[in-house]
Amino acid sequence: MAWPEPTLSAARPLRDHGFHPLRIDRVVRETTAAVSLVLEVPSELSDTFAYRSGQFCNVRVQIDGISEMRCYSMSSSPALGEEMAVTVKRVPGGIVSNWINDHVRAGDMVELAPPTGFFQLTDTSADLVAFAAGSGITPVFSLLKTALATTARTIRLHYANRDQAGVIFDAELRELQRLHPERLDVVHSYDVEHGLLTPETVTALATATAVGEFYICGPGPYMDIVERGLSTLDVEKGRIHIERFTQADLPGGAAALAPEAVGGTQVTVDLDGRSDTTDHRQGTTILQTARQMGMSPPFSCESGNCATCMARLVRGSVSMFVNNALTAEEVADGWILTCQSVPTAPAVHVVYDIEDG
Numbered sequence: 150m151a152w153p154e155p156t157l158s159a160a161r162p163l164r165d166h167g168f169h170p171l172r173i174d175r176v177v178r179e180t181t182a183a184v185s186l187v188l189e190v191p192s193e194l195s196d197t198f199a200y201r202s203g204q205f206c207n208v209r210v211q212i213d214g215i216s217e218m219r220c221y222s223m224s225s226s227p228a229l230g231e232e233m234a235v236t237v238k239r240v241p242g243g244i245v246s247n248w249i250n251d252h253v254r255a256g257d258m259v260e261l262a263p264p265t266g267f268f269q270l271t272d273t274s275a276d277l278v279a280f281a282a283g284s285g286i287t288p289v290f291s292l293l294k295t296a297l298a299t300t301a302r303t304i305r306l307h308y309a310n311r312d313q314a315g316v317i318f319d320a321e322l323r324e325l326q327r328l329h330p331e332r333l334d335v336v337h338s339y340d341v342e343h344g345l346l347t348p349e350t351v352t353a354l355a356t357a358t359a360v361g362e363f364y365i366c367g368p369g370p371y372m373d374i375v376e377r378g379l380s381t382l383d384v385e386k387g388r389i390h391i392e393r394f395t396q397a398d399l400p401g402g403a404a405a406l407a408p409e410a411v412g413g414t415q416v417t418v419d420l421d422g423r424s425d426t427t428d429h430r431q432g433t434t435i436l437q438t439a440r441q442m443g444m445s446p447p448f449s450c451e452s453g454n455c456a457t458c459m460a461r462l463v464r465g466s467v468s469m470f471v472n473n474a475l476t477a478e479e480v481a482d483g484w485i486l487t488c489q490s491v492p493t494a495p496a497v498h499v500v501y502d503i504e505d506g
């Protein structure tokens with residue numbers, strides 16, 4: 150992709166991607182390994198934090214004096230008028246998920262960037278078939294609550310956990326099944342009892358549905374099995390919605406997908422009032438190039454999901470491998486996800502525009 154050189158005055162973000170402090174109203178202990186943070190959104194920020202089910206926010210916390218950013222999906226449903234909530238499950242050895250589970254209390258402040266993400270309901274009456282594992286239930290729970298409340302769609306959920314104790318939203322799901330016995334079917338799967346998901350189970354669940362719209366969120370290997378199962382059924386790509394939580398979930402990451410970079414490419418990066426140029430190292434993203442120059446560009450998921458690393462391409466062209474965060478309008482306006490972009494022109498110039506709320 151290539152754009153005419155815009156003037157820098159036009160290089161303003163189309164959206165607010167700065168952080169805003171929000172007060173935590175309640176902390177709900179969901180399981181021993183997961184908490185929900187119920188957030189207070191002040192009226193002056195209600196438009197900024199308006200969201201759709203399935204979306205997520207980039208959350209910034211200070212841990213031992215270090216600023217850490219991670220993405221967390223909303224588990225609440227805006228259609229039900231629920232207070233905005235994110236649900237965080239511990240990752241073994243993980244910095245932020247464990248800190249949130251251990252230290253965050255009602256009344257604390259956390260910083261959030263406005264909601265984003267394309268893992269959303271589409272305008273269809275097709276049955277919704279969801280595959281969620283572990284913390285992957287978070288956006289799926291929001292989606293299914295909204296679909297039950299605002300449509301007549303039938304929903305089938307395959308929900309995998311290590312064991313019954315790990316099931317987040319267990320009571321809430323049971324209550325939804327009681328309220329919608331004809332429309333909601335939840336198939337729990339416990340690794341310790343039922344073993345891991347197989348493509349055959351996926352196929353069986355998928356074929357039980359005449360025309361399905363599929364939502365998948367969980368660890369990489371789980372999502373791979375779902376995709377493998379669906380691939381045998383010739384499900385159109387447009388009917389499969391996938392939310393990836395980690396970079397490892399990407400098949401090989403952006404660098405592995407990179408085409409041969411143009412020889413002798415020069416990359417210029419503007420950040421924090423500094424502008425530096427360097428030779429591009431083949432297979433590295435613009436984000437990595439900025440880091441190699443000793444800059445501290447913003448980033449979070451490094452999977453093309455969160456838009457924290459978005460910057461404006463003002464010269465040259467790039468290939469962007471995964472884009473689950475920028476709208477078509479933003480892309481047309483020159484915005485790129487630097488974690489997913491490699492240069493495809495001899496000279497590339499990128500401007501980070503960081504505005505903290």
Ligand SMILES: Cc1cc2nc3c(=O)[nH]c(=O)nc-3n(C[C@H](O)[C@H](O)[C@H](O)COP(=O)(O)OP(=O)(O)OC[C@H]3O[C@@H](n4cnc5c(N)ncnc54)[C@H](O)[C@@H]3O)c2cc1C
Pocket residue numbers: 205219220221222223236237238239240241242243244245246247266284287288392393394395450452454455
């Ligand atoms: C779009 C999106 C939505 C998301 N939504 C949710 C959600 O709703 N709920 C949720 O719980 N999570 C969600 N996540 C995942 C979340 O953003 C974090 O990735 C997750 O909480 C782990 O963060 P952490 O700081 O605890 O782990 P990290 O500290 O980032 O570590 C992650 C893993 O890497 C390992 N690791 C870290 N450093 C090293 C090292 N130097 N060497 C070797 N291994 C290392 C850790 O042991 C751990 O296993 C989402 C992610 C994305 C991209």
